[in-house]
Amino acid sequence: NGEPYRSSGGxxxxxxxxxxxEGWEVGNFENIGxxxxxxxxxKSNEEYYTKNGIPWITPKxxxxxxxxxxxxxxxxxxxxxxxxSSTKLLPKGTVLFSSRAPIGYLAIAEVNVTTNQxxxxxxxxxxxxxxxxxxxxxxxxxxxxxxxxxxxxxxxxSQGMKSINITIPSDxxxxxxxxxxxxxxxxxxxxxxxxxxxxxxxxTLLPKLMSGEVEV
Numbered sequence: 001n002g003e004p005y006r007s008s009g010g011x012x013x014x015x016x017x018x019x020x021x022e023g024w025e026v027g028n029f030e031n032i033g034x035x036x037x038x039x040x041x042x043k044s045n046e047e048y049y050t051k052n053g054i055p056w057i058t059p060k061x062x063x064x065x066x067x068x069x070x071x072x073x074x075x076x077x078x079x080x081x082x083x084x085s086s087t088k089l090l091p092k093g094t095v096l097f098s099s100r101a102p103i104g105y106l107a108i109a110e111v112n113v114t115t116n117q118x119x120x121x122x123x124x125x126x127x128x129x130x131x132x133x134x135x136x137x138x139x140x141x142x143x144x145x146x147x148x149x150x151x152x153x154x155x156x157x158s159q160g161m162k163s164i165n166i167t168i169p170s171d172x173x174x175x176x177x178x179x180x181x182x183x184x185x186x187x188x189x190x191x192x193x194x195x196x197x198x199x200x201x202x203x204t205l206l207p208k209l210m211s212g213e214v215e216v
Contacts, residue, residue: 016165023170028162032129033122035161036094038115039086041077048081054089055113056081059098062105067192068134068185070096070107077114087114093130095122097137100155103148104141108134110189120161128178131185136166 005021006012012019015026029035038057041048053076061073082089090096090113098105099120108130115121122133137144144164148154169177208214 015167017167020167021169023173024167026165027168028164028166029122029133030162031168032126033095033124033133035158036088036090036119036121036123037086037158038088038117038119038121040116041081041085041087045081045084048078048084050076050078052076053078054082055111056087057096057107057113057115057119059101059105059116059118062096062098062107065107068106068108069110069189069192070113071110072113082114087116089114090121090123093124093127095124095130095133095137097121099157099161100148100150101153103145103154103156106134106138120156120158126174129174131181132169132174132177140164140166 001008011022013022017026020026043049055070055072056075056077057070057073058075062070065073077085077087081087090109092109092111094109094113096105096107096109096113096115097120098118100118122137124130124133144156144161145154147160147164148156149160205214209216
């Protein structure tokens with residue numbers, strides 16, 4: 001009824017992570033999706049890169065683009081680049097999670113994309129679970145950082161991601177959560193596209209206004 005679960009008398013049960021809501025379970029990311037790494041096509045081969053091809057995302061792209069949804073980075077790769085590297089084509093709805101330099105950049109793929117090796121992305125088993133996975137990763141990023149290894153910079157491995165215990169709601173709760181958040185995400189997507197369009201118009205007009213080519 002829109003009230004907090006526990007304080008409204010919701011039943012809790014014991015688990016290895018402490019008390020959790022009845023009907024939830026303890027599992028890991030492999031229970032709700034596939035953990036996918038990325039790769040980088042050889043930079044020495046110009047045939048592997050293009051301006052308009054398959055979107056290829058790096059952590060730097062997410063540092064510059066703070067949007068929740070992403071469609072492309074600064075570089076695209078070609079079909080050859082995809083075939084000749086360890087990167088994988090990730091479907092729309094994949095949650096991109098940077099696993100090093102730094103850990104914790106997040107975005108949701110709005111289209112099919114690829115990434116470099118600086119990601120441990122989660123491909124949801126159910127497309128309706130994207131938002132839950134996004135918010136879960138956002139919440140537990142400090143824990144992921146605490147278990148990451150590395151001397152030069154911290155990095156979380158695929159095995160490290162698999163080792164993290166998480167609480168997973170029932171299918172009914174996940175479906176209700178999707179139904180509630182879907183409309184908000186559509187608004188966010190539309191606003192991000194509008195902001196991008198207005199930014200491009202500003203960047204086009206500003207130099208012309210400053211040079212006197214266009215007058216207000």
